Amino acid sequence: MNDGYAFITIVGLVAITVFTRSFFLVSEKEMVLPDWVKRGLRYAPLAALAAVVVPEIVMTKGQLITTWQDARLYAVAVSTAYFFWRGGILGTIVSGMAVLIPLKLVMGW
Amino acid sequence: MHSFRDTVRHPQFRAGARDMGTVSLGIAAWGLVTGVAMVKSGLSIPLALLMTFTVFAGSVQLAVIPLMMVAAPIWVIWATAVCINLRFVIFSAQWRPYFMRYPLRQRMLFGYVSGDLTYVMFMKRFPEPRDDEGQVEYFLGGSTTNWLAWQLPSVAGILLADVIPTHWGLGFAGVLALLGLTYSLLSDRATALAAVVAGAAAVAAFALPFRLHIVVAIAAAVCVGLMIDGGGDAGRRVLSALGRRRLQAVAGQATERAAA
Secondary structure (H helix, E strand, O other): OOOOHHHHHHHOOOOOOOOOOOOOHHOOOOOOOOHHHHHHHHHHHHHHHHHHHHOOOOOOOEEEEEOOOOHHHHHHHHHHHHHHHHOOOOHHHHHHHHHHHHHHHHOOO | OOOOHHHHHHHHHHHHHHHOOOOHHHHHHHHHHHHHHHHOOOOOHHHHHHHHHHHOOOOHHHHHHHHOOOOOEEEHHHHHHHHHHHHHHHHHHHHHHOOOOOHHHHHHHHHOOOOOHHHHHHHHHHHOOOOOOOHHHHHHHHHHHHHHHHHHHHHHHHHHOOOOOOOOOHHHHHHHHHHHOOOOOOOHHHHHHHHHHHHHHHHHHOOHHHHOOOHHHHHHHHHHHHHHHOOOOOHHHHHHHHHHHHHHHHHHHHHHHHHH
């Protein structure tokens, strides 16, 4: 990869991180959001998470998976069961990975 | 704001650090994988280090690495990054009431270090902005943990790219961390339905360029949430449809009991 090209790209990406993350924090002016916008924004974090997570679980290379021989499905099933029985995110991660890694290494799923 | 020492010693700083600690394993696995991916794609080690320490946006980094590998036009890469980060524009509107009493440079620094997990954890704990609860100390505690849990493994991944096996599926730990967080945000039927709609919309719109499917999914879920919250006719019908099965079950039990 050309270093100059990569450098310019990275500098722009830094600007984008700063710009997007502090977008509404810059102006001092009073900002009144309409009530329906405030109510709607309650759903935004949950929606953003679901939108990132679900494709990572049920899609491969942009296609919906068509096989049951996919380690992710079983890892997610176990993680989900753990979360709703016991709660706690650390256990959710560990239980899922305990299913995923053997299925991947032993079964090749 | 008080001095650095006062901030670090504040009980809320520790609470924020502790809460973020529960997801740090997922953040760390994700950071490690991102570090490895940057170097494997042909980025030199100094540039990969520069990227992790300055860009500090995991999903953007993972998305643009393949584009940089094929020398895509720079404007396409930047457009992709803006779209992936659009959710932070939405989040920044919500940070506003919590941060506006600080000077501009500090506000922008707060914005810069706030990631997805910092945002979700914070809003779950402090739905209303107040200035007497140590909210900002909690934010800084969470952000510090988040930064360390991301950067240390990322640097390890960059330096050890050749010896870390990636076929184990380590990156999936990050997905599981996000999954657990998603579950912890489900509070009632309306939020559950919004999450299902967002997930389905994201899969359906996945083919859109620049990862715009995430924006489509947020828009769809917000619409459904507003429809239910608004108490309009359509929203009431959806709510009653969601409630009907339970009512039927209750009614069924009552009939059985009456029969017995």
